[in-house]
Amino acid sequence: MTEHLTPALYSDLLRFARRQSRRAAEAEDLLHEALIVALKAGRFPTGGDRAWFCGVLRKLAAMQARTAARRLRRELQADVPEVEERRSGDPLAFAVTLSPSLRIVMLLAIGGHNRLEIRHLLGISDEALRQRILMLRRAWRDAGHVETNLELTGLRYPLESGRIRQALLPVTRGGRAAFASHDPDGHLFAINFSPRVSHETATGGNKPA
Structure with a gap:
């Protein structure tokens, strides 16, 4: 192959590889891989085999892109689950993480009770309820939720x-x-x-x- 691969031909093939590659820096590696495939197949990137060789370059470029995409997905999936779990918008799942005094307020709110009813059911003062709601909102924010108004966080059935x-x-x-x-x-x-x-x-x- 070396006797047929002139500098001019190599430069021409490299330009084609750059058009197929995601990044220009990867073009030369892509071209080398295609040349190895051609060498193993006993074919050359000239004459009638030029179209075949360009097809090899396209396929290798597509394979590289798919491999990079799969690698990126794996990396993202390795980092995201903990954050997604911590930021779960399910109010019942969030309630399980709370202390008993806050959990009961959360569950009563989910059940549709207003402040007066919650005070009556728990036998606590308005000041004590306000303190629990403040702590509940703080816990909601600390869990990664942006919305601080619990009435607007999907706690309505x-x-x-x-x-x-x-x-x-x-x-x-x-x-x-x-x-x-x-x-x-x-x-x-x-x-x-x-x-x-x-x-x-x-x-x-x-x-x-």
């Missing part, structure tokens, strides 16, 4: 929380339950803490003397 709360208020105000809430599907439930009474059966079993 597709339920009509206002109507649900209106339906639950009479239950608690009437003294029939200590508190009431709903599950993620919107099913209502109420809980009351009444003193235990002796069990009484039809035959008088367990009836106090």
Whole structure:
């Protein structure tokens, strides 16, 4: 091959390799790889084999580009998971990372409760609730979230929380339950803490003397 590869031909092939390569600095390496392929195949980049050789250059350039893209994806995937996990926008996943006192506030907010209801359910003062909300927002920011207003971070489920709360208020105000809430599907439930009474059966079993 060397007797056919004149300086003029080499320069011409190098110019073609530069047009195919992603970076000019890689063009000469690309040309050398193509020349090795041609040498192994017993063909030369002149005459009738010129088109074949240019095709080899194009294919090698495409292979280099795909290899570089795969390498870049692997490098990015090696760095991103920890950040993505830390910045997960799932409010329930974030709630698991909180202390119990903040977690309950987060879960009640997810359930659609307002500040007055959360204070009532937890039996805390308005000042204590404000402090917890402040700590909750700080934890949200520290987890990598840009949005600092928790009401705007996707903590709304597709339920009509206002109507649900209106339906639950009479239950608690009437003294029939200590508190009431709903599950993620919107099913209502109420809980009351009444003193235990002796069990009484039809035959008088367990009836106090």
